[in-house]
Amino acid sequence: MTISEYRNNLLSEINQSAEPLDEETKNLLALAGDKEGIGNLINVINDETTSSEEKISAIDSLNAVSNFSPALRTKMPEMVNALRGQMSADDEAIRYRAFATLTAMKDEVAQERLLSELESGKKEQDKMVPTSMAISMLGTDEKALPGALLREIALNPPDTDSLIEAVRHMPGDPESFDVLKQIMEEDENPLEARAMIPEMINNVDPPAFLSAAREMLQSKGTDHDLAPSLAKGIAGITMPEAKPDVLETKAMVRDLMSSSPESFKTLANEILFEKDESADQ
Amino acid sequence: MSAITLEIFDAGGPQAGYIGWSPVRLKISGTSAVGSRSVVLKSRSLSGSVSRAVFIERFGTAPQDEITVNLGPTNEVEIFVAGKFQPGKPHNGASADSKDVVVEAAWADQPTQVTGSLDLMIRVRKNANQLSEKARTDFLNALATLNGIKTGQGTTPGPGKGVYVTDFVGMHVAGATGNEHGDSMFLPWHRLYLLDLERLLQQVNPAVTLPYWRFDEPAPNLFSEDFIGATESIPPNSPFTQGVSDKRATFAATNPLSQWKIGEVNGISRAAFFDTKSHPASGQVGFRLINQLQTLALGGEIGAFGAKRTQFSAMEGTPHGAAHVSFNGPINFVPEAPKDPLFFLLHCNVDRLWGLWQFTFKRDVANENLSYPYQNDASTPDSWKVIHAPQWPWEDSLSRPGNLRPPGVRNRNFTQSPTGKTIPGNVPVIVDAIDANGQHDPQNYLGFAFDDVPFDYDRALELIA
Numbered sequence: 001m002t003i004s005e006y007r008n009n010l011l012s013e014i015n016q017s018a019e020p021l022d023e024e025t026k027n028l029l030a031l032a033g034d035k036e037g038i039g040n041l042i043n044v045i046n047d048e049t050t051s052s053e054e055k056i057s058a059i060d061s062l063n064a065v066s067n068f069s070p071a072l073r074t075k076m077p078e079m080v081n082a083l084r085g086q087m088s089a090d091d092e093a094i095r096y097r098a099f100a101t102l103t104a105m106k107d108e109v110a111q112e113r114l115l116s117e118l119e120s121g122k123k124e125q126d127k128m129v130p131t132s133m134a135i136s137m138l139g140t141d142e143k144a145l146p147g148a149l150l151r152e153i154a155l156n157p158p159d160t161d162s163l164i165e166a167v168r169h170m171p172g173d174p175e176s177f178d179v180l181k182q183i184m185e186e187d188e189n190p191l192e193a194r195a196m197i198p199e200m201i202n203n204v205d206p207p208a209f210l211s212a213a214r215e216m217l218q219s220k221g222t223d224h225d226l227a228p229s230l231a232k233g234i235a236g237i238t239m240p241e242a243k244p245d246v247l248e249t250k251a252m253v254r255d256l257m258s259s260s261p262e263s264f265k266t267l268a269n270e271i272l273f274e275k276d277e278s279a280d281q
Numbered sequence: 282m283s284a285i286t287l288e289i290f291d292a293g294g295p296q297a298g299y300i301g302w303s304p305v306r307l308k309i310s311g312t313s314a315v316g317s318r319s320v321v322l323k324s325r326s327l328s329g330s331v332s333r334a335v336f337i338e339r340f341g342t343a344p345q346d347e348i349t350v351n352l353g354p355t356n357e358v359e360i361f362v363a364g365k366f367q368p369g370k371p372h373n374g375a376s377a378d379s380k381d382v383v384v385e386a387a388w389a390d391q392p393t394q395v396t397g398s399l400d401l402m403i404r405v406r407k408n409a410n411q412l413s414e415k416a417r418t419d420f421l422n423a424l425a426t427l428n429g430i431k432t433g434q435g436t437t438p439g440p441g442k443g444v445y446v447t448d449f450v451g452m453h454v455a456g457a458t459g460n461e462h463g464d465s466m467f468l469p470w471h472r473l474y475l476l477d478l479e480r481l482l483q484q485v486n487p488a489v490t491l492p493y494w495r496f497d498e499p500a501p502n503l504f505s506e507d508f509i510g511a512t513e514s515i516p517p518n519s520p521f522t523q524g525v526s527d528k529r530a531t532f533a534a535t536n537p538l539s540q541w542k543i544g545e546v547n548g549i550s551r552a553a554f555f556d557t558k559s560h561p562a563s564g565q566v567g568f569r570l571i572n573q574l575q576t577l578a579l580g581g582e583i584g585a586f587g588a589k590r591t592q593f594s595a596m597e598g599t600p601h602g603a604a605h606v607s608f609n610g611p612i613n614f615v616p617e618a619p620k621d622p623l624f625f626l627l628h629c630n631v632d633r634l635w636g637l638w639q640f641t642f643k644r645d646v647a648n649e650n651l652s653y654p655y656q657n658d659a660s661t662p663d664s665w666k667v668i669h670a671p672q673w674p675w676e677d678s679l680s681r682p683g684n685l686r687p688p689g690v691r692n693r694n695f696t697q698s699p700t701g702k703t704i705p706g707n708v709p710v711i712v713d714a715i716d717a718n719g720q721h722d723p724q725n726y727l728g729f730a731f732d733d734v735p736f737d738y739d740r741a742l743e744l745i746a
Contacts, residue, residue: 001368001369002739003366003735003736003737003738003739004737004739006366006368006735007640007641007737010577010637010641011641013574014574014577014578014641015578017574019575020575020578021571021575021599022569024567024568024569025567025568025569025571025598025599028567028568028598028599029595029598029599032463032598057567059521060521060565060566060567061567061568063521063523063606063613064565064567064568064602064603064606065598065602066523066614066615067462067602067605067606067613067614067615068462068463068467068597068598068601068602069463070459070462070463070464073458073459073463073682092520093520096520096522097520097521097522097523100520100521100522100523100524100525101523101524103524103525104523104524104525104614104616104617105455130527132527133522133525133527136525136526136527136550137522137524137525139525139546140524140525140611140617142544142545142546161527164529165527167547168529168546168547168548169545169546169547170545171545172545192529192531192548195534195539196547196548199440199540199542199547200547203439228534228535229534229539232431232540235431236431236439236440238436238439263534263535266535267534267535270432270433271431271432271433
């Protein structure tokens with residue numbers, strides 16, 4: 001087939017098979033450049049008499065075009081105000097959308113509302129937004145979530161997802177070390193949370209992490225679900241002063257290799273055992 | 282028998298020998314002991330490969346599977362070589378994951394005695410759902426390295442601290458959306474953005490290219506724990522939560538993306554409004570994702586982003602925007618989207634669709650309005666959208682509308698590569714992105730290609746004539 005034939009085939013397919021854009025999609029594309037249309041949707045959100053479905057449709061349409069609409073950018077302050085007005089909506093579908101859009105824009109009013117509720121001790125079912133979702137929303141702004149609050153939630157999470165989100169967003173710093181190490185060592189905690197922790201703490205207190213890693217690998221084995229993450233944590237230590245501890249830990253891992261599953265052996269060889277052993281000396 | 286030397290255009294260094302569909306220079310030199318100056322060139326696929334090369338005597342002439350050239354009195358000659366586009370073969374004849382084509386040279390009077398050879402990879406961007414295990418692993422390791430994740434030997438800044446985060450997440454933010462979205466510069470700006478990242482990936486491993494997510498087809502191999510992450514599906518009427526999800530992509534322990542971090546935040550939150558194992562991306566209710574043919578059927582004019590949204594520029598809305606909002610999570614919100622590496626595979630497909638449109642409608646002529654509408658200062662009040670305008674963040678300027686400085690080290694630092702056009706001053710302009718295949722001038726070739734967008738030799742012949 002020549003290149004011209006390839007092109008002609010493509011043109012033929014386009015002409016024969018392509019369906020036209022449906023009306024809904026055309027309308028949404030047109031909305032992206034329509035300041036008046038955008039203004040009308042903002043009015044729908046503000047209007048107390050419009051139904052939940054109408055409000056949801058308006059918010060979703062605005063969110064859909066926000067990724068490519070220069071017209072919406074000019075109406076953003078009005079949209080923010082309208083969404084702030086929906087943070088207390090009875091309909092959780094509206095509330096979630098309002099908070100998500102506002103926190104994605106790092107709106108301080110929305111951030112403050114969510115934070116104060118997380119700190120309030122309110123029952124989970126009474127919250128405007130579930131804890132796990134609130135953490136995720138606030139997490140779009142790296143400055144919005146205090147480490148102390150995340151530690152508190154991680155130690156007393158209302159549910160598994162909240163624990164995972166709290167660990168996901170927790171800084172790997174000295175203040176968080178003990179909480180993270182505790183969560184890592186407790187098998188009843190979800191693996192998704194535990195697996196993140198070795199990398200988070202390995203450079204905060206390398207000897208303490210390495211001691212914990214050695215203890216866990218020896219007592220639980222290299223076929224334990226956390227073993228690969230522990231290996232990655234060991235590999236990720238960069239502090240020169242930790243080198244003797246790293247070497248000791250690597251030696252221990254090497255001793256365990258003969259009884260390790262193939263997947264662990266492959267990973268450990270790739271990231272722990274350098275080709276040039278003299279680099280470890 | 283004297284040796285024949287073959288030097289590819291990017292000769293020297295670890296990045297030599299990577300070609301696409303576009304003709305690139307090949308120098309042949311040597312001195313025959315018996316005085317013959319004619320050399321026969323052909324290509325051979327390695328075992329298990331279908332890839333072949335073609336030879337072009339002069340730019341603008343037809344490609345040949347085998348060629349005889351005369352070295353002349355200087356004992357050297359320069360021709361062109363390119364990957365052979367073979368529709369219907371795996372990846373249309375591109376290399377799967379490594380150098381699998383050998384160009385062999387012999388003196389014409391002893392054509393069976395190979396005295397010179399050159400290993401090549403026909404390196405193109407491929408469908409992510411069809412990658413070999415090696416290609417996938419190579420890509421993930423290179424991407425993870427740029428995140429700061431340790432994937433082998435060598436040191437890294439640590440997960441979440443690499444150039445991917447400081448620079449590539451840092452440049453696609455709300456404060457720069459005026460430079461990047463909402464008008465015809467959307468496509469060329471993102472082409473340059475992807476190329477900057479891809480060239481850095483190739484510094485880690487030269488065999489790597491950005492894969493594309495063919496979002497109008499099911500991609501179960503892509504949405505798996507071994508690749509971009511197994512992604513939970515949620516009902517289509519679930520609340521659309523901009524920038525966030527209460528679910529996270531899950532990864533195999535051996536997948537380097539299991540350590541993905543952006544700053545201090547671990548993991549990737551993502552949930553899909555469609556079944557990622559069996560369906561294409563859905564868009565949203567009332568905002569459907571259009572397929573490839575519908576996208577090309579938007580027509581042969583690029584248009585401007587005004588009333589004429591049914592022209593090709595409308596593709597920024599759908600399928601591009603619709604693909605983004607097929608999920609909950611950072612991927613669905615422009616300022617957050619690159620935090621999810623799926624972003625680059627999504628945009629690689631957007632770029633492929635543009636490339637396919639350029640090929641189909643012959644829209645790679647830089648000075649034609651049909652290819653790009655803002656040809657001069659009179660065509661738009663926004664100077665950064667004009668075809669010769671240097672682009673933020675590589676240009677030392679402030680972004681629009683947020684007046685942001687270039688993030689990380691991107692200022693005057695577009696990644697250069699020996700396999701493609703050198704960008705003058707490390708600051709790209711929009712016109713650099715228009716003739717990316719080097720259709721009009723081989724010097725325009727940017728060093729990337731797609732598996733299904735060929736170089737058009739027939740047009741090259743027309744243009745030279």
